[in-house]
Amino acid sequence: MRKTSLILLASALPLAVQAANTEFSYGGYLKLDAMMSTYSDGDLGAASGGRDYYLPFTIPTGGEETSSFDMSAKSSRFNFKTVTTLENGEKVTGFVELDFLGSAQGNEVVSNSYSPRLRHAFFTVGNLTFGQTWSTFMNTSALPETVDFLGVSDGTVFNRQAQIRYTMGDFQFSLENPETTVGGTASDDNGLPDIVARYNLKAGDHTFSIAAIGRQFASQNGVSGPTGVDETATGFGASVSGVIKLGADDLKFSYTTGNVARYVGVGSASDVVVGANGDLEATDVNAAFVAYRHFWTDKVRSTLAYSMLEADYDDAAAVTLTESSSSTRLNLMYSPTKEVTYGVEYSMASRELVSGADGDMNRIQFTSKFTF
Template sequence: MRKTSAILLAAALPMAVQAANTEFTYGGFIKFDAMYSQYSDGDLGAGSVGRDFYLPGTIPTGADKTSSTDLTARSSRFNLKTVTTLDNGEKVTGFVELDFLTHTDGTEANSNSYSPRLRHAFFTYNNLTFGQTWTTFMNVGALPEVVDFFGVSEGTVFARQAQVRYTMGNLQLSLENPETSLNGTAAANMQDDNSMPDMIARYNIKAGDHSFSVAGIVRELATQNGVAGAGNVDESEFGFGVNVAGVLKMGNDDLKFSVTHGQVGRYVGLGTAADAVMAGTDIEPTDVTAAFVAYRHFWNPKLRSTLAYSMLEADYDNAAAGTLNEKAISARINLMYSPVKEVTYGVEYSNAKLEKVSGAEGTMDRLQFTAKYSF
């Protein structure tokens, strides 16, 4: 027993020394959501991610009217941050965050048990960031305050992925994990065949209380099947895109916006539009335009509302399948109340519409309530 204790103590000493130079902090929130959703043209199955938050591409089309009620706490999250002071006085910052969304391994019949998933895992040393976090192409600060997971889904850049990022003042340059969604956004259509990383540059601008960002991306859209002979497919095209986003302060109120254009299918709308389609043996990139605008008004220090509009339009090659998503729009209005800083209650009404290349369309109306405790 004594020998075992001595071994354990010796093993713990290096950790204790390291802990003396490292500051640990944790955070996150517990979030309860209750949603009543009505679909004009079909049923959104129980396993669909669109039942947990607004995912434009999941709006059903071409069937009968349905409705559903969902209560969930799956968007709750937890994070751990470390800041280590090195012997030379420099600092290394690490960050890991988990939540419980998107998994289908749980059941609502009894325990509602869902596995945690990785959101962020990165560290920053000097001007370099390594790991998985928000794409540099995205301005997180421009996202509006909404009851839904982030609401303006079709109109904004949204991606977390592995990357190497260099920051020099207001300039950020990154090499990020590539992926191509071909002929649709289902998992089976994801082509992990890229030979070069996505290259992104972003410049942040401050003007008084206002803030803006301008970002550009160069990416390869590629597909290979490894088949020998006449059946071989090995095609790639370059894609380009630009994003402008920002926050305009108007007294206590604010106006947030984002505009994105280019061959950026998977980067906007949570993959509502495909990156490219195959026209014979050629890969044809999709031109996508996405935008949102959101105005937040403070009725008093504890009560505020956001009115938001969001849109996406995809321009495919003429050979595009009729089942592909072509247009998506949504609008929402909410009322948020924080009796104390850590607790927020909110109610939101949203209306959304999805249109396919074939002309088939469907709408969604959703009333959502949330209660959130941040720590």
């Protein structure tokens, strides 16, 4: 990357900067979230990501009723983009984005200091994309507008990972970084990439996406003898999602099914369990959401959303794993200008384990966001 002088940067920012054959630009937002949560069956520890945004698998399922109040700016993000024109006239686009969620650094005693995490780091040349970004299996345009970082966590495909993607018009094909969760724990033993194919289509103002995935599951525990596990299995899944325009309003939806546990519910279900004979038994998952957004005025709107997840484990010993979860949320969003948004949201969610143990969460959340 060519260097751009500080004088040039100072004079041109925040507009894109042209340095020789490379253009630079940046963006992101500053965001404050404040939430009051009540858990019916236990306490959610201070270090849990479920205190920052809705993670279905973090809902406690044992203990007394507890409550918490949290306020942070962790979801603020910054991105940096470059567009370089090559000697042959072809353009290469690079993109990097960071935020501060999921940080193990810092606490709320004095400084609330949190380390940045990598969200995206990829470049695109021609029809090819290389690097880390949203999985091709995921349709980001179908995500509803929620105060919570994700909102419909139970029912949506949500995944960022390294990949090589080929795009030809509305068709996409990718080889993506694999991972297998065994009994809820990541194994990192896969020998083949996840394979994804997706087709996007339009019908007037409406947009839809159909995607399919093929996966290898693998686990090696390094133990010899009858307790040793060195197995692989295969799995497949499909997803359909879309946006239906209803005048100014919209209806967004998604339905995903198959052996897709780590791709939905933010990994709430386990990809496989180890059966009594030592074989890997893939989990069958169904996940869905539907969200309706209504514009009261051009600056005020509300979204009502419902999401759900159900997991079917073949092994009866998986009593501590999440079998189902669901959530419902209603919000009110106000944007006095396109750069500033205020929002308030009420959500209620539930989670049940294979054992039958369950728990509920109720949350009121406020957000304010400035986009630049």
